[in-house]
Amino acid sequence: MTIFDESYDPRFEREALINFCRDVFVHYGLERDDATLSGRVLVAADARGIPSHGVARLARYVAGLETGAIVADAVPEVMHETPISIALDARGAMGVPVSELAMKSVLDKARTGGAGFATVRDSNHFGIAAWYAMQALEHDMIGIAMTNTAALGVPTDGTRCMFGTNPIAFAAPADKEHAFVLDMATTAVPRGKIEVYARRGKPLPEGWAADARGRHASDAPSLLDSMNRYAGGGLHPLGGAGTMFGGHKGYGLAVMVDILCGALAGHAFGQHVRDNAEAAGRVGHFFAAFRIDMFRPAAEFRRDMDQLLNDLRNCPPAEDRERVYYAGLKEIEAEEAAARDGVIIEEAVAAKLNDIGTRVGVALPPAIGAK
């Protein structure tokens, strides 16, 4: 086992990190199983190389539990149900367990009925969308998961935040190849990218964000300030400013997610989803799955998926690139590395976890190789 020197970000055993999160969540009143699952989803993001959605968010979950934005003992309510659908009201519950419940119901319904759908209203951050979509894979189903989020994006030719980063996850199984797992925000970049540029004092590239007058926002700190005051400006949708590079398409996809997770779920949508003291950042979700053998034998589909994905992986790369990936491949390779070497947690994040642990009396596990 490698002994890391101080310049390395620490690595942790995956299960130890999950147990740490579990114990923190239990301290805040979550049922033990829900707490474990919530930890599992956070740590999965880190293991898959998506630290923006990993344990770095524990502080925000804890803040939510402390203010009551996340209701630790909420009991979700079934608003409407059919043989292939369920509409849930999370009543402010922790996002992960109620989403797991919804996706399990979707899969059960799809097993007997061919397809399953679920909406969840009045929920909270559910971690990585791929977590839910991927649950369809082992059942030879195609899985879909979406959520709306606090408004951060401006419409094409607009100047005010009217939709969130509204991710779409889509998972389809293969046979020998790794599954195709798409998990993408529908804005060009996440807010976190703007924050990184603000910290580094770098001008923003054209196509990421608009200022309050709808022009290219190059100054990250003033953009963030304006966004925080709801004074205008925000992230461009996927495709950037205007229509020249397809910004109207990303805008359309973001609104599509809002229609399914907001209007269809009976939750707030658009500019009305805000993450602040008054609004608590409650969000809505949409889940779906359907059986591949409604169309053709699953084994045939998986064989074709192998060819499709293998073709993509073997596409000759650009002269300055080594490889061509397909959606989900980088993440599964990161997960394999994490299983071998431990889950990398940025040093600053590990320090914050330690602070949370100290406050609630839960010890952060030692980093792998730490003395």
Place this chain on the structure above:
Amino acid sequence: MTIFDESYDPRFEREALINFCRDVFVHYGLERDDATLSGRVLVAADARGIPSHGVARLARYVAGLETGAIVADAVPEVMHETPISIALDARGAMGVPVSELAMKSVLDKARTGGAGFATVRDSNHFGIAAWYAMQALEHDMIGIAMTNTAALGVPTDGTRCMFGTNPIAFAAPADKEHAFVLDMATTAVPRGKIEVYARRGKPLPEGWAADARGRHASDAPSLLDSMNRYAGGGLHPLGGAGTMFGGHKGYGLAVMVDILCGALAGHAFGQHVRDNAEAAGRVGHFFAAFRIDMFRPAAEFRRDMDQLLNDLRNCPPAEDRERVYYAGLKEIEAEEAAARDGVIIEEAVAAKLNDIGTRVGVALPPAIGAK
């Protein structure tokens, strides 16, 4: 009624143009109803301001019917069916009628079962994807339509065409507002845009296309030449080159469409879909619809849709823009203008229609106001 001078593109009565297309298709052996419908879908594209998918394509349909790429008397076969799904083999049929059949079945199934899905394999160009998705609207359903197309797009960091422009259409009804109707290719731009720049001798903007070595393709004619010879280079996915502006997301969406329309439908996918003498450009489609009242009363949903869309429409525009649109709004306004003033057909396209008509003995209707 305006008398247009020669600098104006001619305008036609919508129904007269449909009847012209119908008579041409009937000449090539289509059943009269199928011929009318195919004309209706082509002309709808022109009326909605999407001439790339309008009667300008009649020549390509005619060529397909002449070579047998489109089989005029094909009888689609049901490969598999469940209460909520149908898998069709078009057997080379005209794309529009078999797609209409598939979408009708989807809506019938959704009416009784809550949701409906259809795949179609071995089909041909089906016109605008929105045509099918929009059929869900009057039933208080959400509608979805997709198709794969001949490979024109390069993966992120890749150099060869591995997927088509693979459009996604998504339609959701509102009450007083016009419906939300998204219909978007998943590449940054269509091939037609490259052709326009080639004709004008203009360099291509960065983010539209890669050359055979994976660098920015600025020279449109040499790119088209290389693409035609399958020698490398192609359109970037939505989000452009690399990952900086989200090109990997557009790439993921394009592959998602290919999975549903190719691998799931049991049709060819990726680089294997080619539009040339050997391969005939056959494609696969995917359709879905589901009832809004599986989740909440449709009237409540439509009321929320009104607010969502009204909010977007009233977003303060950028200082150099007049309005903010939502998906489908420009198209419905174009359709209203076409109902008032006639359907605009570019002069060069009208001349080609006239040639086709002359060849098969069908008179092109006179332009509105023509002497």
